[in-house]
Amino acid sequence: MLSVQLEKGYPQFAIRADFDADAGSISALFGRSGAGKTSIVDMIAGLTRPDAGKIEIDGEVLFDAAAGIDLPPEKRRVGYVFQNARLFPHMNVRRNLLYGASAAAGADFRQIAHLLDLQPLMNRSPVKLSGGEQQRVAIGRALLSRPRLLLMDEPLAGIDVQRRNEILPFLDRLRDEVDLTILYVSHEIEEVIRLADNMILVSDGTVAASGAVEDIMSRLDLKPLTGRYESGAVLATTYEAYDTEFGLGHLAFDGGTLRVAGLEMDHGAPVRAHIRARDVSLALTRPADSSILNVFNGRIVEVTDEPGPQVDVLVDIGAPIIARVTRKSAHDLALKPDQPVFTLIKAVAIDKRSLGGQGRTGR
Amino acid sequence: MFELSDMEREAILLSLKVAFWAVAVSLPFGVACAWLLSRKSFPGKSVLNGIVHLPLVLPPVVVGLILLFLFGTTGPIGGFLKNVFGITVIFTWKGAAVAAAIMAFPLMVRAIRLSLDTADPGLERAARTLGAGPVKTFFTITLPLALPGLVTGIVLAFARGLGEFGATITFVSNIPGETRTLPLAIFSSLQVPEGEAVAIRLAVVSVILAFAALIASELLVRRHEHRPET
Numbered sequence: 001m002l003s004v005q006l007e008k009g010y011p012q013f014a015i016r017a018d019f020d021a022d023a024g025s026i027s028a029l030f031g032r033s034g035a036g037k038t039s040i041v042d043m044i045a046g047l048t049r050p051d052a053g054k055i056e057i058d059g060e061v062l063f064d065a066a067a068g069i070d071l072p073p074e075k076r077r078v079g080y081v082f083q084n085a086r087l088f089p090h091m092n093v094r095r096n097l098l099y100g101a102s103a104a105a106g107a108d109f110r111q112i113a114h115l116l117d118l119q120p121l122m123n124r125s126p127v128k129l130s131g132g133e134q135q136r137v138a139i140g141r142a143l144l145s146r147p148r149l150l151l152m153d154e155p156l157a158g159i160d161v162q163r164r165n166e167i168l169p170f171l172d173r174l175r176d177e178v179d180l181t182i183l184y185v186s187h188e189i190e191e192v193i194r195l196a197d198n199m200i201l202v203s204d205g206t207v208a209a210s211g212a213v214e215d216i217m218s219r220l221d222l223k224p225l226t227g228r229y230e231s232g233a234v235l236a237t238t239y240e241a242y243d244t245e246f247g248l249g250h251l252a253f254d255g256g257t258l259r260v261a262g263l264e265m266d267h268g269a270p271v272r273a274h275i276r277a278r279d280v281s282l283a284l285t286r287p288a289d290s291s292i293l294n295v296f297n298g299r300i301v302e303v304t305d306e307p308g309p310q311v312d313v314l315v316d317i318g319a320p321i322i323a324r325v326t327r328k329s330a331h332d333l334a335l336k337p338d339q340p341v342f343t344l345i346k347a348v349a350i351d352k353r354s355l356g357g358q359g360r361t362g363r
Numbered sequence: 364m365f366e367l368s369d370m371e372r373e374a375i376l377l378s379l380k381v382a383f384w385a386v387a388v389s390l391p392f393g394v395a396c397a398w399l400l401s402r403k404s405f406p407g408k409s410v411l412n413g414i415v416h417l418p419l420v421l422p423p424v425v426v427g428l429i430l431l432f433l434f435g436t437t438g439p440i441g442g443f444l445k446n447v448f449g450i451t452v453i454f455t456w457k458g459a460a461v462a463a464a465i466m467a468f469p470l471m472v473r474a475i476r477l478s479l480d481t482a483d484p485g486l487e488r489a490a491r492t493l494g495a496g497p498v499k500t501f502f503t504i505t506l507p508l509a510l511p512g513l514v515t516g517i518v519l520a521f522a523r524g525l526g527e528f529g530a531t532i533t534f535v536s537n538i539p540g541e542t543r544t545l546p547l548a549i550f551s552s553l554q555v556p557e558g559e560a561v562a563i564r565l566a567v568v569s570v571i572l573a574f575a576a577l578i579a580s581e582l583l584v585r586r587h588e589h590r591p592e593t
Contacts, residue, residue, distance in 0.1 A: 047488050073491035080492040086485050090507045099503075100493025145493045 006053030031202035079147030100145030255318025382524030427533025463524035478512020
């Protein structure tokens with residue numbers, strides 16, 4: 001387990017972070033650019049010295065201001081995948097990979113090279129690799145130094161959207177096949193939903209909230225931090241069946257079955273579905289003759305009180321879900337807590353890219 | 364025409380020896396100074412920077428005079444060297460090497476520092492997170508990245524050492540076979556009647572040596588850049 005409490009003052013900015021991450025989990029450090037995420041991981045890696053606090057991994061103290069302990073980065077066994085890969089330009093890919101590896105890393109080397117598909121790149125110069133290839137090498141290099149904790153600072157940020165889809169499957173495999181605590185920095189909510197178990201919401205240098213991704217995403221009060229446009233609840237589901245006649249994937253969760261267009265996966269695979277609030281509608285009576293496939297009975301938990309033209313409604317349909325409706329509709333339907341409603345989700349509105357396998361927990 | 368006399372050959376070999384030792388001895392200090400100036404901030408940094416660059420702006424004769432005072436057998440450094448190690452620097456080829464090293468030092472430091480400035484410190488930080496301590500990081504990452512500047516610095520310093528005149532003649536005089544390097548030999552040959560032929564021959568040798576050094580550095584840097592990795 002990783003336990004972090006740290007404080008650091010900058011001329012215009014202060015960092016005050018306090019969070020834990022379970023061993024073997026992926027925790028996302030999520031927040032806007034400039035929220036202080038990179039400063040926090042730099043302090044965990046030992047590249048920046050905090051003013052106060054304590055950092056511990058599995059009971060071993062890496063930093064303790066009060067006790068005067070401050071291990072240098074090379075003694076921390078914390079791997080770091082930087083935003084811009086930082087491969088050594090004067091070494092080929094193989095020598096980059098082996099830079100932090102011990103002499104006895106042979107089996108690891110083959111396994112990791114296979115996992116990240118690095119074999120074809122071995123003798124090439126890192127300068128001539130694409131951004132995605134560079135990041136794969138950087139991940140392999142960090143893994144081969146046998147870290148107890150892997151820090152990943154927006155590893156996809158410098159890579160264009162098409163190339164991202166080439167590297168995301170490798171990150172999925174990493175999560176599923178390597179037993180490692182990972183702290184993943186990102187400002188892209190879809191990445192977090194796809195990859196992470198837990199999220200730590202960072203805002204203005206402080207931790208605004210932390211917990212399971214589903215729990216954080218269903219909190220209306222955190223919406224300004226999780227992103228207004230993309231905001232919406234995350235449902236933890238299990239892949240149940242594929243309707244071959246109409247091409248629909250069936251995802252089971254506590255409130256029923258969610259049908260998603262065109263999703264085909266292994267039976268029983270855990271799937272995390274991000275349902276954007278703007279794709280969810282509410283009705284007081286069950287709509288007849290409607291094109292909307294997903295209709296769930298629910299009960300309103302909370303209605304936000306906002307001056308703008310729209311309000312968000314948190315509904316319990318067996319799992320929390322958020323609907324964004326106009327204030328006029330909320331007024332006309334007299335939406336209020338405890339009221340039973342029908343929740344409508346268009347099957348085609350669910351973005352397949354936002355569906356994250358949940359890895360380890362299910363397989 | 365191109366028969367070199369013993370005296371001329373002696374001056375050339377002496378110059379090469381002086382320049383070689385000047386570079387060899389000052390290189391570690393040059394790298395250390397360049398690294399401090401490029402990577403660290405500390406009180407007195409601008410003072411160090413000024414001292415390093417002083418030989419570039421002072422008249423060489425003044426540098427020679429300062430060396431005379433410091434390295435004379437009763438001077439603070441010269442006395443120490445004589446009493447502790449039994450080394451006399453003044454009026455010997457070793458003194459000529461000291462003068463050449465001091466005069467060439469700013470050029471060496473500048474070249475290496477420029478190269479260090481362009482080497483990304485982020486790569487050093489990456490090496491640290493991969494388990495490399497500061498020493499391993501310096502020798503496996505920092506120095507190889509600064510190699511082009513290192514080679515340039517060495518060649519510039521070597522060439523400057525070959526050509527050193529003012530500080531040398533002031534500090535260690537012009538003793539044939541001991542401190543009469545190429546430039547001093549050219550100067551001396553111009554003092555005697557009919558010495559122009561000797562002066563021109565030595566000047567041609569100087570040009571050849573300078574060119575050879577430049578070409579060698581170019582080849583070294585290029586080989587490093589295109590080395591097939593295995």
